[in-house]
Amino acid sequence: MSEQQLFKVTIDNITIEVPAGTTILNAARQIGGEVAPPAMCYYSKLAGSGGKCRTCLVEVSKGSEKDPRPMPKLVASCRTTVMDGMEVKNITSEKVVDARAGVVEFLLLNHPLDCPICDQAGECHLQDLSYEHGKEGTRYEFQRRTFKKHDIGPYIQLHMTRCILCYRCVFTADQLTSKREHGVLDRGDHAEIATFIEKSLDNEFIGNVIDVCPVGALTDKTFRFKNRVWFLKPVEAHRDCPTCSGKVTLWNRGDEVYRVTARKDQWGEVEEWICNTCRFEKKQTSDWVIEGPRLVDRHSVISQGHYAGSVGMHKPAETFAAVNDGRSPKLMMDIHDVSKVNRNEITLSLINGPAHSTNFNSTKD
Amino acid sequence: MQALTNRAQAVNRKPMTIMEKLYLPSIAKGMGITFSHIFKKQPTIQYPEEKRPFSPVFRGLHVLNRDEEGRERCTACGLCAVACPAEAITMEAAERLPGEENLYREEKYAARYEINMLRCIFCGLCEEACPKDAIYLSETFAPANFARKGFIYGKDDLLIPDPTKDPAGFAAAKGEGQ
Numbered sequence: 001m002s003e004q005q006l007f008k009v010t011i012d013n014i015t016i017e018v019p020a021g022t023t024i025l026n027a028a029r030q031i032g033g034e035v036a037p038p039a040m041c042y043y044s045k046l047a048g049s050g051g052k053c054r055t056c057l058v059e060v061s062k063g064s065e066k067d068p069r070p071m072p073k074l075v076a077s078c079r080t081t082v083m084d085g086m087e088v089k090n091i092t093s094e095k096v097v098d099a100r101a102g103v104v105e106f107l108l109l110n111h112p113l114d115c116p117i118c119d120q121a122g123e124c125h126l127q128d129l130s131y132e133h134g135k136e137g138t139r140y141e142f143q144r145r146t147f148k149k150h151d152i153g154p155y156i157q158l159h160m161t162r163c164i165l166c167y168r169c170v171f172t173a174d175q176l177t178s179k180r181e182h183g184v185l186d187r188g189d190h191a192e193i194a195t196f197i198e199k200s201l202d203n204e205f206i207g208n209v210i211d212v213c214p215v216g217a218l219t220d221k222t223f224r225f226k227n228r229v230w231f232l233k234p235v236e237a238h239r240d241c242p243t244c245s246g247k248v249t250l251w252n253r254g255d256e257v258y259r260v261t262a263r264k265d266q267w268g269e270v271e272e273w274i275c276n277t278c279r280f281e282k283k284q285t286s287d288w289v290i291e292g293p294r295l296v297d298r299h300s301v302i303s304q305g306h307y308a309g310s311v312g313m314h315k316p317a318e319t320f321a322a323v324n325d326g327r328s329p330k331l332m333m334d335i336h337d338v339s340k341v342n343r344n345e346i347t348l349s350l351i352n353g354p355a356h357s358t359n360f361n362s363t364k365d
Numbered sequence: 366m367q368a369l370t371n372r373a374q375a376v377n378r379k380p381m382t383i384m385e386k387l388y389l390p391s392i393a394k395g396m397g398i399t400f401s402h403i404f405k406k407q408p409t410i411q412y413p414e415e416k417r418p419f420s421p422v423f424r425g426l427h428v429l430n431r432d433e434e435g436r437e438r439c440t441a442c443g444l445c446a447v448a449c450p451a452e453a454i455t456m457e458a459a460e461r462l463p464g465e466e467n468l469y470r471e472e473k474y475a476a477r478y479e480i481n482m483l484r485c486i487f488c489g490l491c492e493e494a495c496p497k498d499a500i501y502l503s504e505t506f507a508p509a510n511f512a513r514k515g516f517i518y519g520k521d522d523l524l525i526p527d528p529t530k531d532p533a534g535f536a537a538a539k540g541e542g543q
Binding site for chain 2: 304354
């Protein structure tokens with residue numbers, strides 16, 4: 001057998017050659033665009049992930065060159081490897097689109113539709129998926145599952161009700177650290193990730209569970225309720241970090257650093273893991289070397305109200321003085337003197353955890 | 366030149382007749398029309414005393430709504446601000462403390478909420494975007510003001526009266542059509 005045996009696989013009538021052992025999902029990602037099935041649980045950087053959420057279901061209409069029978073059921077593309085001559089239908093198959101809509105509805109069954117409160121809204125994969133499949137409403141009329149609240153420290157906020165049990169955080173805690181302290185307890189409706197998470201909190205890289213979480217189950221407590229992601233400017237920055245690569249995305253408002261996340265690629269996966277110090281403790285612009293604005297997909301709500309690709313550091317040029325013989329405009333009112341929002345006395349980004357009424361009432365209105 | 370349409374009329378350049386040169390009959394005719402309006406129905410209304418009924422779809426001054434128990438509905442989700450084409454809405458969110466459950470409906474609420482009425486174009490997109498039925502455009506105008514800073518409406522200006530403490534004020538703020 002040659003070292004690099006290439007298999008020819010046709011996905012949505014696009015043919016590509018991939019090495020043997022590649023999964024259908026990864027082959028589709030090499031083609032890119034709409035052909036790639038969505039994935040809620042598969043994470044290319046975590047070994048063993050995938051096979052949990054069923055959103056990546058595809059139809060295999062021809063098994064291989066040698067055995068051209070179609071596969072009897074839809075298969076999870078993140079776990080199925082390609083065969084030579086395989087033909088796969090993703091968005092061209094009615095069955096797949098229908099099944100995926102059903103899967104999304106099942107994922108949303110116990111998911112509280114509290115997107116207005118959730119900090120993940122705007123960058124949530126489940127939100128995108130449900131809107132793509134027209135399942136943003138709910139037909140479910142019963143009590144959704146609830147859990148006892150777990151407080152897991154000052155940095156990470158756990159909302160177990162929002163969890164879709166993708167196991168990504170479990171694999172992250174398991175694989176980034178030497179010992180397994182974090183798993184899923186109980187079964188079925190009662191399954192939850194909460195119990196062991198307290199024990200791995202001292203890990204230097206545990207903050208990455210926030211980034212891998214496809215929904216708002218694990219969110220950044222230092223950013224909690226501070227702002228909505230679409231009002232922030234994503235900026236690429238780096239710093240000399242002794243523990244991690246230090247390459248991050250800063251989410252700024254003005255010059256305030258509201259949140260630090262790892263950089264995510266086009267599949268929403270972290271490019272390089274970052275450490276807790278970078279993520280939670282470096283909330284000053286002076287801590288970072290700013291590289292420039294981060295490109296945001298123009299279909300994302302984060303790029304709303306911005307010109308294509310220019311969310312970030314672009315400041316519009318003032319033209320008034322140039323066309324009026326150097327006179328500056330006469331200001332009838334400075335909004336910052338009147339407005340009570342964004343007061344200088346309240347630096348939201350430096351408050352640990354969410355702001356409370358005490359933060360707002362302590363200063364004079 | 367050939368006319369483009371058959372509606373064109375040539376200008377009458379005939380000299381005026383004696384009746385037309387006198388002017389007075391024409392003036393009397395015009396005055397007659399003017400005086401006849403005295404006996405017709407007046408379309409004018411005396412505004413502050415009299416008011417026209419609003420259309421049921423009228424979009425006026427915003428109110429921030431409360432639920433039946435008097436808790437604020439707004440959760441500061443920011444959808445009104447992102448939907449606003451004039452970028453008139455700004456807000457800051459806070460987390461509800463234990464003991465504030467009677468004030469705010471959800472665990473997150475708007476600690477600061479401001480609408481710049483100078484920017485607002487009363488398009489009603491905020492009302493449409495709101496997932497919590499928290500913002501409504503009422504059937505009132507923004508009152509006139511001598512200073513620009515009077516048009517920056519904060520939460521104290523926008524919040525509807527508490528229905529449990531001031532039911533009359535609550536009903537009045539909701540308006541008849543609501």
